[in-house]
Amino acid sequence: MIILPLVEPPPIELPELDWLLLGPMALVLGAAVVGVMVEAFAPRSSRRTIQLVLTFGSLIGAFVLVVLAAGSGGPVMASAAVIDGPALFLQGGILLVALLAALTMAERHVDPSGDAFAARASAMPGSEDERQFTARGYLQTEVWPLFLFAVGGMMLFPASNDLLTMFVALEIMSLPLYLLAGMARRRRLLSQESALKYFLLGAFSSAFFLYGAALVYGFAGTVNLGGIADAVTAQPQMSGLLLGGIAMIAVGMLFKVAAVPFHSWAPDVYQGAPTPVTGFMAAGVKVAAFGALLRLMYVAFAGSEWDWRPAFWVIAALTFFVGSIVALVQSDIKRMLAYSSIAHAGFLLLGVIAVTPEGLAATMFYLVTYGLATVGAFGVVMLVRDDTGENTAMENWRGLGRTHPWLAGAFALFLLSFAGIPLTAGFIGKFSVFAAAAAAGEGWLVLLAVLASAIAAFFYIRVVVVMFFSDPVGDGPAVAVPSWFTRTAIAFGAAATLVLGIFPQPVLEWAAQADIFIR
Amino acid sequence: MNLTSLQLPLSELPEEPVEALTGTLPAEAAGGYFPYMWLLVALPAFGALVLLVGGKRTNAWGHLLACLLPIGSFVLACLLLAQMMGAPVEDRLVTLEMWDWTFAGMFDVPFALRLDQLSMVFVMLISGVGSLIHIYSIGYMAEDPDRRKFFAYLNLFVAAMLLLVLANNYLLLYVGWEGVGLASYLLIGFWQYKSSAAVAAKKAFVMNRVGDVGLSVAVMLMFVTFGTVTFEQVFAAAPEAGDTALNLIGLALLLAAVGKSAQFPLQAWLLDAMEGPTPVSALIHAATMVTAGVYLIVRSNAIFDLASIAVTAVLAVGIITMVAGAVIACAKDEIKKSLAGSTMSQIGYMFVAAGLGPAGYVFAIFHLLMHGMFKADLFLSAGSVMHGMKDEKNMRFYGALRKVMLVTTIAFICGFLGISGLPPFDSFFSKDDIIKAALGTNWFAGVAAIAAAGLTAFYMTRMLSMTFFGDKRWKEEADPHESPSVMTVPMLLLSVGALFGGLFFVYVGDIVGWLDPITGYQPFVLPINDTVLEIVTLVVVLTGITLAWRQYASRPVPQQPPQQVSVFTTAARNSLYDDAFNEAVFMRPGQYLTRWLVWFDNQVVDGAVRGIASKVSGAGEQVKRLQTGFARSYALLMVGGAVLIGVVFVVARWL
Incomplete structure (x- = not known):
């Protein structure tokens, strides 16, 4: 009988935690955990108030911490994540977007029966239960912890420094979003269908990501982004493991940013999800996922950029052309905005392809301006309604500029910013990304992108024309009067869009100072 | 011809901006009130914002706020003037840097204000006359349901006009330029339910756009030629640029000036612009905005001094408009149209002066300042007449109004004295200076200026006698009465300026010495004796007055314009077929x-x-x-x- 010598297992070393740098994420995720407790123990009547305090308190607190941490940085949690200039800039952007989105989610005045979420998500659509819960005025306050978890995931995503952390962040971000997408108060079947689709396809794409991560680990022997970069430079010869890994990771990431042909979920989900969630998703996920994609491509795979660049050329061109062209034939505002968001993913990919500090700074600026305008635009969409809820048919928006000049003016401003008209933030963002890509030698792709921008401008301007130059149908669109929550969100989005279009310099400079990833 | 300066490739643009020609003093260093000069623009802009955003809620008090804010600008302007007068000459050019409009490292335009002797003159004129006209409008627009909107547009105009003259670069000037164009369009068409007003607004807008193309072309040419659009840097670099580039820039600037100042061949909009409320005609289409073209040319003197073709074109445009405007003014029966013709003609004088080069810039601005006062006075008096006559504009239905509107009559006579060139009133100094400078530089321009002085006296006497003297020719429903004091007091204040402005600026405030550091005054030699020339001019003026008096005051004026008239009269009645x-x-x-x-x-x-x-x-x-x-x-x-x-x-x- 052989007795194996008893080996003392090595002690687990707890990593040092830098609380200043981790603070923002810790605060948001901590508030989310507390929020779950609140759902379990607090009386129903006070839950909404507590959740709102928790949500806004943690978001604002985290934003303050991000500002305080600006300028410092370094790897945290045993290099699982790295808080550097770009991470802090994007976290600040995500927090701002989340704040505005939270304002629109808190809106209770536009729908006579409550907020944008089902009174009880578990009740069957159309059932007696549902009717009862709605009549009693129940609110599904679980949306707030779910929302905070998603925000936390978004913040970790662009700060992840290894493939596994990135995968975990991706799932922390995505899972609550799948749920939130299915919780609309009106048109619940549509909402649930879209949530299920989003979940199935999201799981499919996560599998791609994970498989890709495994292949890259097989190649590099590490999941750390810096380690992968070293391995890439050390072995310049072709490796199927590496190429396959990059390709599959790219599929997972491109799904999240809704690049063609991984975009099919976006129009359905954008249309089905409760509008505040759509705004949050469209803005927040885009910022977070592009942040992560930038880090992957700039840090881990920069050494083999000539392998992945051609594929990204094709995907970028496909994305901005398909997004712009299909948006032309949409007759629903939410779907139109979904395709517009797809087109923007294409333009943003130019900044990824550039692989220069200017490209990074420009993409980050573009992301923030796009995010703020997007949340604002969906905030406006929430308000144009009829008896059955929001009315997003473009036909119904005719003459909005005459009946509600301020609202239509704000929406027009967002659309002009999306179109990249000068004196709006969108112009500066688009211009800097195109300039950076052109400087990186992508002249042809920029030319195509400008063409696609021209097509895209057409459908944005068309909505402006419909709002301001068509006669209203009947009494014109019915517009709900929102509380100050939504007003603040729209006004802030509009103000930011205008101010960043006229005085972009401070934010551009801030982005330019944060244009180096720490490995 | 040297084309190379135009074809400078972008890569050869100067890396660093050229150092400024004359040292400008940062506002912070100048201290005192200078760091606050942004308030000049901000106050009226704030008024426009409050009134437009506040909507109906501001109806009750909006017009009072709208009056106070330009007055605030005026007070600040007085303080700045006092400080500037106390400063040594080399410290009078003050720049207030606010922020940079830069991106992508290719395009660097500072948002900065520049206050020097030239812009100071304009700031005083705009905020001073502007304030008076705001006050006058309280009475004039008292009955109008949209009075708040009217005041909002007026404030917008004042803000844009101040921005125009305070900008330290051509791009910011362009912003103000477009701003005044917008305000002008909104105010000409203020009574848009009248199709004539709507059409007039559109006409003014379109013709101004033609001119604005000139300004944008000029800005682009400057950017290509000099790599900058800041005044100091452009002026400093001008001597190194080629002839062709300078002349092209000069001609493009002239096109802009011609459009804004209603000079030949873009003059036609001004007569129609009289469809707007009369305070607008006084402020925008007489005293300030239409003189922006003169400002642009005088401001760009460093370019025009080197661009011989462009400066000759300025002179030619000035001579043509000076005479043509006066001829039109002689034949129009509507009081405001006649005054509009007069405005064209007087601005023509300023163009002539500017077209003379360094000998004339100062006098262009001097006459502009005088014109701002007496023409505003004349317009406000005309507005007071129309106010009393139920908006009747045709002078053939006026007559003998001196008996019922004594104050208005006095104010109008003061304006008349100011414009006609009788000693010792405004034009006697400013216009004679232009005539002398013209004779000393270009005899043809001088003779034309003397002839136009005679025409000026003729049409002003005609207007005066048809309106206030002769017999009553009122329509039955007319019930002429004196206007309220909120209207007459501003008129009387402007009358004082019309009477004594010239005396003041010659004997007390030396305008030539004041502007010299900016425009570079160059004395000239008169070919004939000074006194002889003055007497000749005076005789011509007196002849014009006598002829008109005999025609329109001593004889009855028919209510229907006579049809058996010469070709020239018909042509003039039709605005020379413009x-x-x-x-x-x-x-x-x-x-x-x-x-x-x-x-x-x-x-x-x-x-x-x-x-x-x-x-x-x-x-x-x-x-x-x-x-x-x-x-x-x-x-x-x-x-x-x-x-x-x-x-x-x-x-x-x-x-």
């Missing part, structure tokens, strides 16, 4: 061109566009079909995408 001219020279060929373009557009361009558009939306419809709504087909599409990426990876490696 509309027909525009129609024949611009509109018809334009229409043929548009017709051909429309045909081309329909057949060729639209054919292509429609083809592309239908292809594009057809493609959209095709791709849309992929959006089946089935998660399984979406997943299949994703697999397809993954395969695509894989293929591209392999192909990229293989290539």
